[in-house]
Amino acid sequence: xxxxxxxxxxxxxxxxxxxxxxxxxxxxxxxxxxxxxxxxxxxxxxxxxxxxxxxxxxxxxxxxxxxxxxxxxxxxxxxxxxxxxxxxxxxxxxxxxxxxxxxxxxxxxxxxxxxxxxxxxxxxxxxxxxxxxxxxxxxxxxxxxxxxxxxxxxxxxxxxxxxxxxxxxxxxxxxxxxxxxxxxxxxxxxxxxxxxxxxxxxxxxxxxxxxxxxxxxxxxxxxxxxxxxxxxxxxxxxxxxxxxxxxxxxxxxxxxxxxxxxxxxxxxxxxxxxxxxxxxxxxxxx
Numbered sequence: 001x002x003x004x005x006x007x008x009x010x011x012x013x014x015x016x017x018x019x020x021x022x023x024x025x026x027x028x029x030x031x032x033x034x035x036x037x038x039x040x041x042x043x044x045x046x047x048x049x050x051x052x053x054x055x056x057x058x059x060x061x062x063x064x065x066x067x068x069x070x071x072x073x074x075x076x077x078x079x080x081x082x083x084x085x086x087x088x089x090x091x092x093x094x095x096x097x098x099x100x101x102x103x104x105x106x107x108x109x110x111x112x113x114x115x116x117x118x119x120x121x122x123x124x125x126x127x128x129x130x131x132x133x134x135x136x137x138x139x140x141x142x143x144x145x146x147x148x149x150x151x152x153x154x155x156x157x158x159x160x161x162x163x164x165x166x167x168x169x170x171x172x173x174x175x176x177x178x179x180x181x182x183x184x185x186x187x188x189x190x191x192x193x194x195x196x197x198x199x200x201x202x203x204x205x206x207x208x209x210x211x212x213x214x215x216x217x218x219x220x221x222x223x224x225x226x227x228x229x230x231x232x233x234x235x236x237x238x239x240x241x242x243x244x245x246x247x248x249x250x251x252x253x254x255x256x257x258x259x260x261x262x263x264x265x266x267x268x269x270x271x272x273x274x275x276x277x278x279x280x281x282x283x284x285x286x
Contacts, residue, residue, distance in 0.1 A: 001068075001222050001223045001224050001237065002016070002067045002068045002088075002224060002237065003016060003033075003036050003038060004036070004222075005222060005237055005238050005239045005241070005242060006065075006067075006239075006242050007036065007037075008239050009239040009241075009242035009243050010242075010243075011242050013039045013061075013063075014036075014038050014039055015038065015039055015040045015041070015042065015053065015061065015063065016029075016033055016038050016040075016041050016042070017041070017042040017043075017044045017045060017049040017052075017053065018041065018042075018043070018044075018045060019043075019044075019045030019046070020043035020044075020045075023043065025041065025043055029041075040061075042060060044060070046070070046071075046073060046074060046077075047070075047073040047074055047076070047077035049074075050066055050070075050074060050077035050078055050081060051077060051080075051081065053066055053085070054066065054081035054084050054085045055084070062085075063085060064085060064086060065085060065086040065087070065088075065241070065242065066078060066081070066085050066086070066087050066088075067087065067088035067224060067237055067241065068088070068224060069091045069223075069224060070091075075090050075091060075092070078090060086241075088224055088237050088241055089224070089226055089230065089234055089237075090230075091224070091225070091226070091227050092122075092227040092228045093119065093120040093122035093123045093124065093162075093227065094116045094119040094120055094123045094124075094184060094185075094227070095116070095123065095124045095125070095181075095183045095184035095185060095227050095228075096112070096113065096115075096116035096123075096124075096125045096126075096183065096184070096185045096186075096187065096212055097125075097126050097127070097128070097178055097181060097183040097185070097186050097187075097201075098112065098113070098126070098127040098128070098186075098187045098188075098189065099127075099128050099174060099175070099178060099186065099187070099188050099189070099190075099194060099198070100127060100128065100129045100130070100134070100189045100190055101130065101171060101188075101189065101190030101191040101194060102189060102190030102191065103131065103134055104134060104189050104190075104208075106134070106137040106138040106140070106141035106142075107141050107145065108208070108211075109127065109138055109141075109189075110138060110141040110142045110145050111145065112187060112211055112212065112213075113125045113127065113142070113159075113163070114142075114145070114146070114149060114155050115211075115212060115213050115216075116185065116212060117154070117155040117158035117159055117163065118149065118151040118154055118155050118158075119154075119158075120154070120158065121154050121157040121158050121161070122158065122161070122162065123158040123162055124158075124162040124163075124183070125158065125159065125162065125163050125164075126163065126164040126165065126166065126181075127164075127165050127166065128166045128168055128174040128177070128178065129165070129166070129167060129168070130167070130168055130169065130171070131167075132167055135165050135167055138165065139165070142159075171191075171194060172197070175194060175197045175198060178198060178201075179197075179198065179199050179200055180229075181229065182200035182201065182226070182229045182230070182231035182232045183201050183202070183227075183231070184201070184202045184203075184225045184226065184227045184231070185201065185202060185203055185205070185212045185215070185225070186198060186201035186203070186204045186205065187204075187205045187206075187210070187211065187212060188204060188205070188206045188207070189207075189208060192206045192207060200229075200231040200232045201231055202225030202226050202227070202231050202235070202236050203215060203221050203222075203225060203236060221236075222236045222237045222238060223236075224236055224237035225237075253286075256282065256283075257283065260279045260280075260282070260283055263275075263276070263279055264276035264279050264280060267279075
């Protein structure tokens with residue numbers, strides 16, 4: 001999710017870094033790096049990897065951009081090195097909000113909520129629903145299914161601290177509340193026309209088959225997404241983050257002679273006299 005948009009943007013050198021248990025890189029990670037044709041793969045993780053690539057240490061090269069999610073230490077390291085290198089964003093724990101406008105199978109949505117809660121004890125998961133009966137059914141399903149996951153303690157902690165279920169009577173109010181949250185992930189069950197009013201999710205999954213887990217692993221939407229309400233002013237990682245505009249400007253003599261005095265006057269108003277003199281010199285000498 002970090003390398004593919006960089007390759008599509010034409011970045012000539014792409015490095016990846018990954019923790020190595022007992023000094024060995026996980027074979028799936030190594031295979032992915034090989035298939036992607038990365039320039040290099042380093043056995044290095046955490047905040048130390050961020051600093052190593054930001055400054056260039058030993059055989060680790062200094063890079064221009066660092067992207068990818070991590071724990072709180074990684075995010076603070078990215079905050080610290082921003083300006084020396086570019087970063088994608090400062091991302092927090094995983095978030096999933098579900099907007100339901102019709103009846104649903106409680107088992108499906110229980111597993112959807114669990115799928116994001118199992119990421120982190122600090123994850124946020126919530127559901128908006130117009131039916132109290134469906135909400136009670138979901139709660140019962142969650143109580144029944146929680147014993148089937150090996151990450152039960154993490155899920156239970158996340159649900160306790162950052163889980164919520166909301167009963168609404170007006171879908172416009174639900175949409176307004178979700179826009180205020182600006183969640184990382186949003187699933188919409190039922191009336192998909194509601195997506196037109198949902199302005200700020202990092203990504204919206206519409207329909208009963210488009211679950212966040214498919215987005216995580218297979219359908220190609222990037223999973224480096226804004227969290228903590230940052231979707232109100234930023235978007236997920238894309239090729240745009242790896243490109244920049246080169247601005248080339250040229251004005252002709254006629255435009256310069258017609259408008260130069262106006263620019264001089266503006267420089268005088270601001271008190272930056274040398275700006276105006278640079279313009280007047282051209283009018284006199286060219």
